[in-house]
Amino acid sequence: MSGGSRCSLLRPTNLQPVTTIFIVAVCLAVAATAARPAPMIAGTSLATAAANGTCQSRVVPFGYGCEEHTVTTEDGYILSLQRIPTGRGETTAVAAGGGGKVPVLLQHGLMMDGVTWLMNSPNESLGYILADNGYDVWIANTRGTIYSRGHTSLASTDSAYWNWSWDELASKDLSAIVQYVYSQAGQQKMHYVGHSLGTLIALAALSEQQQVGMLRSAGLLSPIAFLDKMSSPLARAAADIFLAEALYWLGLSEFDPTTESVHSLVTDICKQPGIDCYNLMSAFTGDNCCLDNSSVQVFLAHEPQASATKNMIHLAQMIRLGTIAKYDYGNAGDNTAHYGQATPPAYDVTAIPDDFPLFLSYGGRDSLSDDQDVSHLLRTLGRSHSHDGDKLTVQYLADYAHADFVMAGNARERVYAPLMAFFKLQEK
Known part of the structure; x- marks a missing residue:
């Protein structure tokens, strides 16, 4: 049976609900876990290197200075931050206060961590490129990721630890991180760069005027906002059959696509004749044009x-309803208890200050950040709301899909160079 026909079984009419849910979960995990265990490089597996921390596994070996930081959110989550204060071979340490360098905060997307910005070579990955171009680079890791599992009173095995959605990533994590970087960088305003979910939490925070005074600009790569036109067949299937809700009802508060049982099943599936796990990744993210094998191997060692x-339920609600709103608790009583109203409040992106500089880059093959949804966002920011024309820069790359923006071998020339040119304009 071909890979396409296997995933066509996702139609709920073909299978009992539990079987349907299980197959969807497996398909969602295939793309990211298929190639584990990680390959060996110079006698040491990438997975082993990953366990040593981001600075030691991905930054210091390439000749960069790197610092590990932590910040605690107001609701007790202890988050990991990596700082790259110097470029390759730069021996002058950045003093407390940032040494005069402009800070840039990098925020990863869903089911990723800070390694997002370090998966290619130093000449190709945004984290390294920014450091080599004189920026004070800060890499965020949201709650629940491998290096941000600490909490002041909860263990990550407690269901209460996982009681959050991207609402909290915007209001708690991003808020704490921005304030920390601002303080550490000598109260210098920072540029922000987000990919995928990292763009959504920025738009949500900006729409509520959070930390606007600490930011110079925001670069939004593969932006996520309106999701009702999302064309990813796997993501749509998961939303349409209420996969995340079913897992939640079954008592699974943590959504982990890398559990051993799923990994074993995925490995078996990927061994079957005619099954191409990279094609399944494309079915999820869109047909990425420009990934190279080395970045894919780093991805497989560190992610998902x-x-x-x-959080997955919240995103599924957005896909089904086409709204940018806070988490819907499913009934008027619970919503009223949380929000003081029967329905979840919407995030009003038109409330983002007209003169706040935004750089949006999106791809024609991206099935998660579909170009129709991005066009909806742009209309909201533009014609429906007079965001200053010289403060809104838009880039469209017809051949790019979701992962290309952080993993493509040619992203330096096609995405990062224009992004840094945009930064320079905001620094004048």
């Missing part, structure tokens, strides 16, 4: 990361 099942 776990998320909260509640």
Whole structure:
């Protein structure tokens, strides 16, 4: 049976609900876990290197200075931050206060961590490129990722630890991280770069005027906002059959696509004749044009990361309803208890200050950040709302899909150079 026909079984009419849910979960995990265990490089597996921390596994070996930091959110989550204060071979240490360098905060997307920005070579990955171009680079890791599992009172095995959605990533994690970087960098305003879910939490925070005074600009790569036109067949199937809700009802508060049982099943599936796990990745993200094998191997050693099942429910609500709103608790009583109203409040992106600089880059093959949804966002920011024309820069790459923006071998020339040119304009 071909890979396409296997995933066509996702139609709920073909299978009992539990079987359907299980197959969807497996298909969602295939793309990211198929090639594990990681290959050996110079006698040491990438997975082993990953366990040593981001600075030691991905930054210091390439000749960069790197610092590990932690920040605690107001609700007790202890988050890991990596700082790259110097470029390759730069021996002058950045003093407390940032040494005069402009800070840039990098925020990863869903089921990823800070390694997102370090998966290619130093000449190709945004984290390294920014450091080599004189920026004070800060890499965020949201709650629930491997290096951000600490909490002041909860263990990550507690269901209460996973009681959050991207609402909290915007209001708690991003808020704490921005304030920390601002303080550490001598109260210098920072540029922000987000990919995928990292763009959504920025838009949500900006729409509520959070930390606007600490930011110079925001670069949004493969932006996620309106999701009702999302064309990814696997993501749509998961939303349409209420996969995340079913897992939540079954008591699974942590959504972890890398559990041993799923990994074993995925490995078996990928061994079957005619099954191409990279094609399944494309079915999820869109047909990425420009990934190279080395970045894929780093990805497979470090990712995917776990998320909260509640977070997955929140995203599924957006896909089904086409809204940008806070988490829907499913009934008027619970919503009223949380929000003071029967329905979840919407995030109003038109409330983002007209003069706040935004750089949006999106791809024609991206099935998660579909170009119709991005066009909806742009209309909201533009014609429906007069965001200053010289403060809104838009880039469209017809051949790019979701992962290309952080993993493509040619992203330096096609995405990062224009992004840094945009930064320079905001620094004048």
